[in-house]
Amino acid sequence: MTPTLVASRTALPPEGAAPPKGGLSAELTPTLVASRTALPPEGAVPPEGGVSAGPHHAGPTPLLDVRGLRISFSGQEVVRGIDFCIAAGEKVALVGESGSGKTVTALSLLRLVQNAAISGQAVFQGRDLLSMPEQALRGLRGQAISMIFQEPMTALNPLFTVGEQIREVLELKQGLAPVQSEKEAIKLLADTGIPEPQRRVNAYPHQLSGGQRQRAMIAMALACQPQLLLADEPTTALDVTLRGQILDLLASFQAQNGMAVLMITHDLNLVRRFADRVIVMESGLIVEQGVTADVFARPQHSYTRRLIDSKPVRDGAEQLPPAGAPALMTAQGLRVVYPIPLPGFKGWFRHGEFVAVQGADFSLPAGQTVGVMGESGSGKSTLALAALGLLPCSGDLQVAGQAWGMSAASNRAMRREVQAVFQDPFSSLSPRLSVEEIVGEGLSVHEPGLSLLARRQRVVQALADVGMDDGASPARLAELLQRYPHEFSGGQRQRLAIARALIINPRLLVLDEPTSALDVTIQKQVLLLLQRLQRERGLSYLLITHDVDVIRAMAHHILVMKDGHVVESGAAAHVLAAPQHEYTCALLAAAS
Amino acid sequence: MFGSIRVSNSIKSVATPVSLSPGRRAWLRFKRNRLGYWSLLVFCMLVLLSLLAEVISNDRPLLVRYQGTTYFPIVKDYSEKTFGGDFDTATDYLDPFIRERLSQAGNWALFAPNPYGSKTLNYFAKEPNPSAPGRDNWLGTDDRGRDLLAQLIYGFRVSVLFALALTFTGTLLGIITGAIQGFFGGKTDLAFQRFIEIWGSMPELYLLIIFSAVFAPSLALLLILLSLFGWMGLSDYVRAEFLRNRQLDYVRAARALGVSNWQIITRHLLPNSMTPVVTFLPFRMSGAILALTSLDFLGLGVPPGTPSLGELLSQGKNNIDAWWISLATFCVLVLTLLLLTFMGDALRDALDPRKAEK
Numbered sequence: 001m002t003p004t005l006v007a008s009r010t011a012l013p014p015e016g017a018a019p020p021k022g023g024l025s026a027e028l029t030p031t032l033v034a035s036r037t038a039l040p041p042e043g044a045v046p047p048e049g050g051v052s053a054g055p056h057h058a059g060p061t062p063l064l065d066v067r068g069l070r071i072s073f074s075g076q077e078v079v080r081g082i083d084f085c086i087a088a089g090e091k092v093a094l095v096g097e098s099g100s101g102k103t104v105t106a107l108s109l110l111r112l113v114q115n116a117a118i119s120g121q122a123v124f125q126g127r128d129l130l131s132m133p134e135q136a137l138r139g140l141r142g143q144a145i146s147m148i149f150q151e152p153m154t155a156l157n158p159l160f161t162v163g164e165q166i167r168e169v170l171e172l173k174q175g176l177a178p179v180q181s182e183k184e185a186i187k188l189l190a191d192t193g194i195p196e197p198q199r200r201v202n203a204y205p206h207q208l209s210g211g212q213r214q215r216a217m218i219a220m221a222l223a224c225q226p227q228l229l230l231a232d233e234p235t236t237a238l239d240v241t242l243r244g245q246i247l248d249l250l251a252s253f254q255a256q257n258g259m260a261v262l263m264i265t266h267d268l269n270l271v272r273r274f275a276d277r278v279i280v281m282e283s284g285l286i287v288e289q290g291v292t293a294d295v296f297a298r299p300q301h302s303y304t305r306r307l308i309d310s311k312p313v314r315d316g317a318e319q320l321p322p323a324g325a326p327a328l329m330t331a332q333g334l335r336v337v338y339p340i341p342l343p344g345f346k347g348w349f350r351h352g353e354f355v356a357v358q359g360a361d362f363s364l365p366a367g368q369t370v371g372v373m374g375e376s377g378s379g380k381s382t383l384a385l386a387a388l389g390l391l392p393c394s395g396d397l398q399v400a401g402q403a404w405g406m407s408a409a410s411n412r413a414m415r416r417e418v419q420a421v422f423q424d425p426f427s428s429l430s431p432r433l434s435v436e437e438i439v440g441e442g443l444s445v446h447e448p449g450l451s452l453l454a455r456r457q458r459v460v461q462a463l464a465d466v467g468m469d470d471g472a473s474p475a476r477l478a479e480l481l482q483r484y485p486h487e488f489s490g491g492q493r494q495r496l497a498i499a500r501a502l503i504i505n506p507r508l509l510v511l512d513e514p515t516s517a518l519d520v521t522i523q524k525q526v527l528l529l530l531q532r533l534q535r536e537r538g539l540s541y542l543l544i545t546h547d548v549d550v551i552r553a554m555a556h557h558i559l560v561m562k563d564g565h566v567v568e569s570g571a572a573a574h575v576l577a578a579p580q581h582e583y584t585c586a587l588l589a590a591a592s
Numbered sequence: 593m594f595g596s597i598r599v600s601n602s603i604k605s606v607a608t609p610v611s612l613s614p615g616r617r618a619w620l621r622f623k624r625n626r627l628g629y630w631s632l633l634v635f636c637m638l639v640l641l642s643l644l645a646e647v648i649s650n651d652r653p654l655l656v657r658y659q660g661t662t663y664f665p666i667v668k669d670y671s672e673k674t675f676g677g678d679f680d681t682a683t684d685y686l687d688p689f690i691r692e693r694l695s696q697a698g699n700w701a702l703f704a705p706n707p708y709g710s711k712t713l714n715y716f717a718k719e720p721n722p723s724a725p726g727r728d729n730w731l732g733t734d735d736r737g738r739d740l741l742a743q744l745i746y747g748f749r750v751s752v753l754f755a756l757a758l759t760f761t762g763t764l765l766g767i768i769t770g771a772i773q774g775f776f777g778g779k780t781d782l783a784f785q786r787f788i789e790i791w792g793s794m795p796e797l798y799l800l801i802i803f804s805a806v807f808a809p810s811l812a813l814l815l816i817l818l819s820l821f822g823w824m825g826l827s828d829y830v831r832a833e834f835l836r837n838r839q840l841d842y843v844r845a846a847r848a849l850g851v852s853n854w855q856i857i858t859r860h861l862l863p864n865s866m867t868p869v870v871t872f873l874p875f876r877m878s879g880a881i882l883a884l885t886s887l888d889f890l891g892l893g894v895p896p897g898t899p900s901l902g903e904l905l906s907q908g909k910n911n912i913d914a915w916w917i918s919l920a921t922f923c924v925l926v927l928t929l930l931l932l933t934f935m936g937d938a939l940r941d942a943l944d945p946r947k948a949e950k
Contacts, residue, residue: 385844388844388847408850408852411850415848416850418848419848419849422841424841427840427841428840428841428845429842430842430859430860430863430864431614432864433859433860433863434613441846441851441859445849445850445851445855446849484611484613484614486614487611500845500849504849510848
């Protein structure tokens, strides 16, 4: 985002800004608008000079005015009385961490939440969405208000082609004949930038890539030129290089149609790039709202400050690692293949090969971090599993001078040196074991002679090391031992996973996306914890991540992977400052 | 559709004051379902009562005081001569002569509430068999003159014990085979799946008929035959759970720690794969009871003389006029199956992962 753009946006009042902007862009793209105005333009332009509606709005009637919205699930209030409004043609971002109630807020506007008690008002074009009859609301859904979901794979019906799904909207909402709707669907897909739309219109969701699926989803949502688009984390499930593209696509449609967009996200980079106005939610309440640039420049609420401040940073206390440290892990020509079924008769007897990692070379010095970055499918998680000796691999991989063998007994000593922390804090702890059993598991394998009391002391010590005590007394830690994983938050679970890995004093930790499932503020805490542990214990990390910010904060050396190949490697500062390979450049550009 | 959306998890983060294991929480959820919980209590009570059937329904007195000596006919046989009879055979306490001797001054006998056993033929009945409910036989008698209430109590016991045994063996086999397939996967899984396909296509009923012609019919034979075919459905569920769980991160972490396969199966995978097993337990029991009843009805089940609900139903069919036989048996069967179904429903709700957070 360019600074000049910020200036031009902040110069205008947020409500007043929208209609002229929509009009302006309509003039700029006359052809598109002309073809679209042939369709029912119901309320495409907000009533000019409308009377003041909301108590907090002096300008024209907002497109959507939400007042006193409260949502509760079986007595638990998750949204606790929020007011906001969206002007026509305005791009609003709803920001908050998981559990702040932002998704249910959006879903409740179309009454798509089940088993929830909803109270309050959501006035859309003079009608209350929350109290209008179901049939009237059904007329609005997909027509005046439509929605894009986070995960396009599950939001599209796998049994129908994307063309059929787009046409369904057109035929249902606009009464187009099948021949027309077919043409319109192809046109919509072409507008979203899907190559070969004539062919793709007959593709099933699984035949499209993730980005294409999201584009098809957008085409479906925009088929009737809604006045309001609810986009629930539209880019979270996509790779970083795709995120920018989808966002640009949304922005260009917004400019063409003059529709308002309510985007729900936790990614502040996207907000900065996309939104005119930002609404910050924390545990069911709006803590701050305002023009995006204002909020980012002068956050008023402490929670907003914390959010903005949550970009991962390198710990100030860190010293430069000594050069020429001995390598703890070295890989030469590391190659990992998965068997895949061959088609036809041949497949009965032989398997094909899918090469997940091809010829990776790296060396991990003691006490330092090698960051592996790349998008999904680049082979970086496979690399992590091979480094852990959990996947058979060819080539030379040595940990502290030893290679993974075939027998479990000979590998046991090596397992003591290399431990892992995985991505998903919810599946990385067995739900039926207590904290003591989970964290102490390594001790029962590697130090079976330990007495019950000594083991418990070690577990308590490990919990204290990862900051589970929050500075409280050891008595409180002992109380944690008998608890079960479901009682802990994502960040705490990740700390438990780290404690489980550290209790047997390994020298190398393989971190597979250790923070990507966590909220941003928690992510920062966990990264700081990892940095402190590295400093204090001289740990080495093999860090797998797609997040450039995390790499920037943690890594000393970088490997960039694409389609199983290492396309670039080198010292972190060097690669980040002057990327050589175009793919690295794309990754870095997408993240900024 | 909304599965992937990260709807607020603030409900989860509310810390409970007392820490409960997931199993314990499931039990609390089960208890909260009144219908299921009471069904469990009533069913357990019925089973307990039927285990004490000898005290409730017996043709021998529990205790006899005869001419200053105390006898325990319930556990010991006494010859008729003991009580002043003529023969050296076991006493028939329903014989009016013996009754009279026992009710003389100073003598007394404590009978069970229903003075008939499962095999007792009342030779001294005042009506032809089957006789309608009356003072002598509360629910009437069947066509051989056996007391219907006694038949039902003992038949219920046989059914439930058989169902428990069948459920146990079937579940055990199902867990073991499912665990092996799911954990090792690949070729092992492939071979087992093909075996199951072949084994599952065997005509179970014909095998039972053939075997009942070759071997003497007995409960043990039935148990073995039904177990051989009963494990397949469950093994598929356990296999699916294992396949899903074994690639989760906590299993990977355990592997990275160097935990042995056996430990991974018993500590991590089994406890997390028990949901379908537990959910199906009551339904498997009701299935087993039904299977035994229908085989008995067809005459392929328990050996003749064993009290059995299916045999009573078949008698009811043959003696349409004796409405009390079919009606009473029908009521017992419906009550049993209904209780089990209510329990199963409650259990399924308690273990439903979507409701687990509440």
